[in-house]
Amino acid sequence: MRNAEAEKKRDVRGGVAWVLSYVRPYRKIFIPSVLALFFTAGLSLAFPWFLKDLIGDPADAWKKGVDTVATRQRADEKILWLVGILAVQAFIAYWRVRGFTRSGEAALNDLRRDLFTHLLKLPVPFFQDQRSGSVSNRVSSDLVTVRETFLNTLPQAARHSVVLIGSLIIVFILSWKLSLVMLACVPVVVLAVALSGRKVRKYSREAQDALAESGMVMEESVQSIADVKAFSNEAFEMTRYNRALDRVYNVALRGASARAAFLSFIIFVMFGTIGGVVWYGSHLLASGAIDQRAFTGFMIFSVFVGASLGSMPEIVSQFQAMTGATERLRELMAESPERSGSLAVGRLDGGLAFQNVTFRYPSRPEAPVLDELSFIAEPGQRVALVGPSGAGKSTVFSLILGFNQPESGKVTFDGNDASELQLASLRHQIAVVPQEVLLFGGSIRENIEYGRPGATAAEIEEAAKQANAHDFIAALPDGYDTTVGPRGVKLSGGQRQRIAIARAILADPRILLLDEATSALDTESERLVNEALERLMKGRTSLVIAHRLSTVRHADRILVLNHGRLIESGTHQELIAKQGTYHLLAETQLL
Numbered sequence: 001m002r003n004a005e006a007e008k009k010r011d012v013r014g015g016v017a018w019v020l021s022y023v024r025p026y027r028k029i030f031i032p033s034v035l036a037l038f039f040t041a042g043l044s045l046a047f048p049w050f051l052k053d054l055i056g057d058p059a060d061a062w063k064k065g066v067d068t069v070a071t072r073q074r075a076d077e078k079i080l081w082l083v084g085i086l087a088v089q090a091f092i093a094y095w096r097v098r099g100f101t102r103s104g105e106a107a108l109n110d111l112r113r114d115l116f117t118h119l120l121k122l123p124v125p126f127f128q129d130q131r132s133g134s135v136s137n138r139v140s141s142d143l144v145t146v147r148e149t150f151l152n153t154l155p156q157a158a159r160h161s162v163v164l165i166g167s168l169i170i171v172f173i174l175s176w177k178l179s180l181v182m183l184a185c186v187p188v189v190v191l192a193v194a195l196s197g198r199k200v201r202k203y204s205r206e207a208q209d210a211l212a213e214s215g216m217v218m219e220e221s222v223q224s225i226a227d228v229k230a231f232s233n234e235a236f237e238m239t240r241y242n243r244a245l246d247r248v249y250n251v252a253l254r255g256a257s258a259r260a261a262f263l264s265f266i267i268f269v270m271f272g273t274i275g276g277v278v279w280y281g282s283h284l285l286a287s288g289a290i291d292q293r294a295f296t297g298f299m300i301f302s303v304f305v306g307a308s309l310g311s312m313p314e315i316v317s318q319f320q321a322m323t324g325a326t327e328r329l330r331e332l333m334a335e336s337p338e339r340s341g342s343l344a345v346g347r348l349d350g351g352l353a354f355q356n357v358t359f360r361y362p363s364r365p366e367a368p369v370l371d372e373l374s375f376i377a378e379p380g381q382r383v384a385l386v387g388p389s390g391a392g393k394s395t396v397f398s399l400i401l402g403f404n405q406p407e408s409g410k411v412t413f414d415g416n417d418a419s420e421l422q423l424a425s426l427r428h429q430i431a432v433v434p435q436e437v438l439l440f441g442g443s444i445r446e447n448i449e450y451g452r453p454g455a456t457a458a459e460i461e462e463a464a465k466q467a468n469a470h471d472f473i474a475a476l477p478d479g480y481d482t483t484v485g486p487r488g489v490k491l492s493g494g495q496r497q498r499i500a501i502a503r504a505i506l507a508d509p510r511i512l513l514l515d516e517a518t519s520a521l522d523t524e525s526e527r528l529v530n531e532a533l534e535r536l537m538k539g540r541t542s543l544v545i546a547h548r549l550s551t552v553r554h555a556d557r558i559l560v561l562n563h564g565r566l567i568e569s570g571t572h573q574e575l576i577a578k579q580g581t582y583h584l585l586a587e588t589q590l591l
């Protein structure tokens with residue numbers, strides 16, 4: 001138990017230290033802001049101090065029959081002091097908030113940048129193992145928590161600590177007897193916080209998870225809105241959302257009972273203590289043990305003690321939330337990035353081979369998805385991959401792209417083991433034209449430029465011409481500046497494919513991975529796409545997951561896969577003559 005407590009403390013400190021390490025570069029603004037924070041917090045004690053005199057002096061003067069003119073004069077003097085100090089405090093506070101925000105936001109941006117850079121380096125399987133959107137959702141909400149704590153709670157914690165300590169010293173000076181009565185309730189409150197705090201925290205974490213879950217349902221439905229509508233599944237989605245909402249409601253209710261019990265107890269103790277203190281103070285006042293000034297001062301500063309003390313549980317729980325958030329973020333930062341070899345790749349000839357490659361997905365270790373797979377694609381050759389659904393064709397692509405590594409055997413490029421090559425330089429020479437082309441939400445120009453960032457307008461246009469896309473783009477009202485809508489929904493399937501081909505042409509890869517679309521295009525569109533593909537494949541090594549007989553006919557070699565094994569390979573004629581699986585697939589058009 002003690003160990004766990006120590007561990008937790010270290011984590012809180014570790015989380016804060018981690019965030020602070022990002023503030024280091026901005027310390028020239030940050031440190032003066034923190035000093036100013038402590039200074040203004042100290043100054044804020046001047047307000048109750050002068051207030052005590054403003055109320056207490058006249059009361060004393062009236063009671064003791066002291067000269068009222070002199071009292072009035074003193075009051076005028078004090079109000080001037082008070083206004084002066086308030087003005088200084090306001091001035092410093094303005095610069096402090098600005099400085100704190102400037103250094104804090106800049107540090108947080110560095111943190112966000114580091115996280116995103118790291119996310120981009122993580123291997124593809126890491127993302128496949130997560131539910132859609134959950135990584136980005138988690139990171140965003142954790143960053144919000146860190147920001148909230150750092151920019152709001154940290155200054156609050158510093159201010160309340162200064163006010164609490166300062167006020168406590170003052171109340172003890174004013175009347176140690178009354179102070180002891182007041183402080184008698186502190187252990188009770190601390191105990192209550194300790195006892196119910198854990199429960200409240202547990203529920204608040206559950207509530208957050210439940211809320212995130214409901215957010216995910218909404219995100220998934222909105223993302224596939226076309227499918228939802230096409231299947232008339234609005235009611236089904238609503239049920240899913242309702243179930244998530246019910247959970248949010250139930251967890252919130254359970255949390256509310258714990259919080260309500262805690263709150264009513266605290267209210268009782270707090271007001272009870274105030275009543276007790278006033279009662280005891282009146283007795284001290286009546287017996288002349290304290291004067292009116294000290295009593296007024298005591299009451300005012302007690303309010304400050306109470307307010308600072310009362311905000312501590314919230315501050316502590318916010319720090320705990322930040323600890324959770326930084327823990328998750330640091331875990332993410334500790335995830336190993338993609339493994340990359342060190343050998344920089346020059347311009348490839350385009351030779352590609354699999355040598356006895358066996359591979360299984362970590363999430364499904366029972367059966368290998370690729371089983372001792374070997375094949376060679378010579379530079380410039382066109383190789384077709386055919387086989388039933390689930391045979392492992394897409395997995396071959398993901399191994400070529402280095403998304404996954406073989407369990408045994410190797411993938412080679414121009415005879416070099418892929419695991420020794422630099423991933424980035426290798427991927428630069430590979431382009432993918434997927435089956436379902438998803439474009440980015442920007443303009444057509446930006447979408448084509450994605451193939452080679454920095455390409456000139458003339459190069460982009462030339463690539464579009466080669467891809468048979470220029471004519472339809474030019475006919476659009478905004479031409480190349482037309483925005484394509486989220487994921488390219490404003491373009492037809494054939495148009496999207498031609499944009500993807502233009503992108504690949506611009507990238508000028510040595511190796512092309514093409515997943516042929518299964519959905520039929522109309523004849524004209526198909527002719528335009530095929531013509532563009534022919535141009536794209538010319539002079540490059542191409543691997544095509546083929547779904548059309550016309551494509552396989554023109555392939556230099558056809559690989560027939562089944563259950564991750566190569567069961568036949570050869571040209572169309574050879575395989576037809578063999579009368580095997582390929583023959584059957586071709587006959588039934590099941591490619």
Ligand SMILES: Nc1ncnc2c1ncn2[C@@H]1O[C@H](COP(=O)(O)OP(=O)(O)OP(=O)(O)O)[C@@H](O)[C@H]1O
Pocket residue numbers: 128361363364369387388389390391392393394395396
């Ligand atoms: N990320 C993954 N994690 C676990 N298993 C996977 C993953 N991706 C694919 N698989 C499994 O690996 C096997 C091969 O899948 P793959 O996508 O390579 O087949 P395919 O031949 O391309 O199929 P299709 O023609 O239907 O696209 C399938 O059984 C599939 O369920």
